[in-house]
Amino acid sequence: MRSSRYFLPTLKETPADAQIASHRLMLRAGMIRQGAAGIYSWLPMGLKVLRKIEQIVREEQDAAGAQEVLMPTIQAADLWVESGRYDDYGDEMLRIEDRHGRKMLYGPTNEEMITDIFRKEIKSYRDLPKNLYHIQWKFRDERRPRFGVMRGREFLMKDAYSFDLTAEDGQKSYNAMFVAYLRTFARLGLKAIPMRADTGPIGGDLSHEFIVLAETGESEVFFDKAFDGLDPMVEAAAGADLQPIVDEWTSHYAATDEIHDADNCPVDAGNLITGRGIEVGHIFFFGEKYSKPMNATVQGPDGDTVPVQMGSYGVGVSRLVGAIIEACHDENGIVWPEAVAPFKVGLMNLRAKDEECTAACDKLYQQLTAAGIEVLYDDTDTGAGAKFANMDLIGLPYQLAVGPRGLKNGVVEVKDRKSGEKLELTPEEAIAKLTA
Template identity: 80%
Template structure:
């Protein structure tokens, strides 16, 4: 993409309403614009990152055996009355009425709707287990939306739901999602620490939230230093096998949020206990028949008797993850994207637009990199060099290739690693192979 044609409305000054780094940088880098409090439009650069995160989440869900569907954003209120949550959910639920006077709501989550779908279509234990998921926009009417996409009112979420005949089967489904989450966050460039969590309004008695470390995290977290050695990317699980040993390995190491941590009873030695700030990026629950029982989601068991299915739910805040990644990876100059989610891999900078040699070299590089499958944002604007460098640092692409007249005289270009700041001279003839 040529920057001269790209819709990228960057800002030099920090908007006054932005309180944390991710909000400031997403606004300045032209990724989002606010339409109303806690509600954002996603501009091209932001949407590219959103789609890349979504793709990784989808790949790992599919790999774990979950099947994708798509449920609507608007739900009928009566299924929430059935489950008993309609009045309990509170003012975070946006309640609306259609032209016929029917009470509807903008879904904050989908336990009720997926249970309604299941109970109408599945009758026998032979059809179990089932795991279904979708990636859809949600709305929760936060009393105080803040921090940009980290705590907005409208957000993109992956929510999955498992259905099993027995508690033992449900735990297997839970474990599959546990491992899939570890792999998902690792592929996004994040080290996520699973921590035992309160189930809250979702219900149930088994729950973990996945926390990444960031200085601006919402809550304080405590964990054993051994977590720093764990590598989720090394996991190559067989999802048909028993995954309990993997889950036990990860949960046997102490980790707790400030709500769950008790300094008086914590057995971890002081020198081994690490403390920091954390951001929740995923949450999983096993809640048994909390929804299937009141909503009549039963199947015929092996003995012919009707059985309430055992259920779990599993959420990842897809849009929230962008803010979390930026909180974890940025510096004073801007964002530092992990390659797996970067909107473009390479920023190509023409130091002297209008110069025949520079234009020719950049045009050919742009063409060759694209042919090699490398996504490039080419700054071909007639703009001063300092502004081009600052802009590339702000949007945080992993690699910057700078082409200038002096270097071209020697057949060289400059390659910069955005994460380390390291700059090296590379032969123009070699740069495509190096980046591809």
Template identity: 75%
Template sequence: MRLSRYFMPTLKEDPKEAQIASHRLMLRAGMIQQSSAGIYSWLPLGNRVLKNIERIVREEQDRAGALEILMPTIQPADLWRESGRYDDYGKEMLRIVDRHDRDMLYGPTNEEQVTDIFRSHVNSYKDLPLNLYHIQWKFRDEVRPRFGVMRGREFLMKDAYSFDLDYEGAKIAYNTMFVAYLKTYARLGLQAIPLRADTGPIGGDLSHEFIILADTGESEVFYHKDILNLKTPEGDHTPEELQALVDEWTSYYAAADEMHDADNCGVAEGDLVARRGIEVGHIFHFGEKYSKAMGATVMGPDGKEITVSMGSYGIGVSRLVGGIIEACHDEAGIVWPEEVAPFKVGLINLKSGDEACDAACEDFYAKLQAAGIEVLYDDTSDRAGGKFAKMDLIGVPYQVTIGPRGLKTGVVEFKTRKSGEKEEITPEAALNRLVG
């Protein structure tokens, strides 16, 4: 992509309304624009990151055996009345009346909708286990939306819902998602810590939050120092292996009541670490809370009717954009992990209009594109300092700079954004690093 043809309205100064790093940098990098309180338009750069995160989340859900569907944003209130949540949910639910005077709502979550799908089509134990997920926009009418996409009213979320014959099967589904989440966050370049959590309005008796560490995190969390040394699981796993993995990860804390309470976290004082953290995922097992209320049953192997056991599993896709920035930035701007970066490479032409520089950049640009490397080519007439600052701001993992002086000696400057390390190497060597 040529920067001269790209829409990336960057800002040189920090926006006054931005209170945290991710909000400030997303506005400065031209990733989003506020439409109204807590609601944002995603501009090209931000949308690329959002789609990269969505792709990784989708791939790991598919690997875990979940099946993708797409449920509507607007739901009938009658489904929520069946579960008893319509009146209990509170003012965060945006309630709507359509032209036929039917009560509707903009879905903050989808337990009722997916349970209705299940009960309409599944009636035998032979069709279990089943896990259905979608990636869809949600709306929660926060009383004080703030911090940009970290606490907005409209947000993109992956929510999955499992249906099993009994608690033992539901526990396997829960553990499968637990491990899938560990793999997802690792691919996103994040160290995520699973902590026991309150089930809140979702309900149920088993729940974990997934927290990423960031100095600007919204809450204080406590954990055993050695949990950061655990390796992310790989490959497929038997039910026994899944349970062992969950036991291993959760053995590093034993919160009796509340995960944010240092006195009840069960970790010896010398091993206890207190940090700020950001919630980026939440998983629940809630058994028959919705299936019993809404009549989601199947015929068991003995011919008797069985109420299915359910769980739900959420990942805040749009929230992760902000969360990653909070965990991955420096004074110059964003430092994207490679798999979620909007572009892998920033190509800088130090002297646009110079015949030799233009030719060398065009050749390098064409080779990157032919190799399938996503590249943002700064072919503008801006000054060199402005070009460097812009590439640092938007956080592409690698920068290749081509200028008159380097061309005379046959080298380009290769910069790794995360470390800040710069090297002068041949164009061929730079290309091999990026393609390899």
């Protein structure tokens, strides 16, 4: 993509109302613009990142055996009356009346709706287990939306729902999601730690939050350094018993400041790591909490009718864009992990009015693009200094700078955004390095 065409309205100034790094950087890097409090439009580069995150989340859900559906954003209120949550949910639920005066709402989560779909279609234990997920916009009418996409009102969430015959099978479904989450966050370039959590309004008695470590994270976290020795990229054959893996990851101490008690910590100081973190996922096993009141039952092997055992599993997809930036930035801007970078390479023509320089850039752009590399090509005639600053701000993994002086010596410059390392290479070497 050529910068001269691309809609990428970057800002030199830091917006006054943005209090945290990810909010500031997403605005400055032209990724989002606010429509109303806590409601954002995603501009082209922001959307590219969002979609890459969404796709990794999707792949790991599919690999874990979950099946993708898509429930609507607007729900009828009746189902929530049936589950008993219509009144419980309070002001955070965006309540709506349609033109005929029917009570509707913008879904903040989908336990009721998926349970309704399930109970109408699935009648036998033979059709279990099932895990259905969707990646859909939700709305929670936060009293004080802030921190950009980290605490927005309209946000993109992946929510999965598992249905099993027995609590033992339900634990297996829970374990499959637990492992899928470890893999998902690792693939996103994040270090995530599962922590035992309160279940809150979702209910149930088994629940973990996944907290990613980020220097500028919202909470202080405390965890056993044993986590450093665990590999989140769990490779397990289909149907393998995941309990030992889950046991290993949950056997070590980890807690947010809300529940950590320094005087009663089971880990001695030498093994305790203190950091900051951001919640990006939350999984729940709640058994019959919804299936019982909503009468979601199947016929069991003995012919008796039993309520299904359910769990739900959320990932904050739009929140992850912010969380990744909190974990991956420096004083000059964003430092994207390669898996979610909007482009791999930022190619800069340092003298756009120089024909030879432009020809060399055009050729590099064509070669990299032909090799399947995503390139943002700054072909504009702004100054070199502004170009470098802008590339640092938007944080693509590699910068490829081409100027008349280097070309005279037959070289271009490749910079690794994360390490800052710069190499002078021939154009051929640069291509080889960037397509390796």
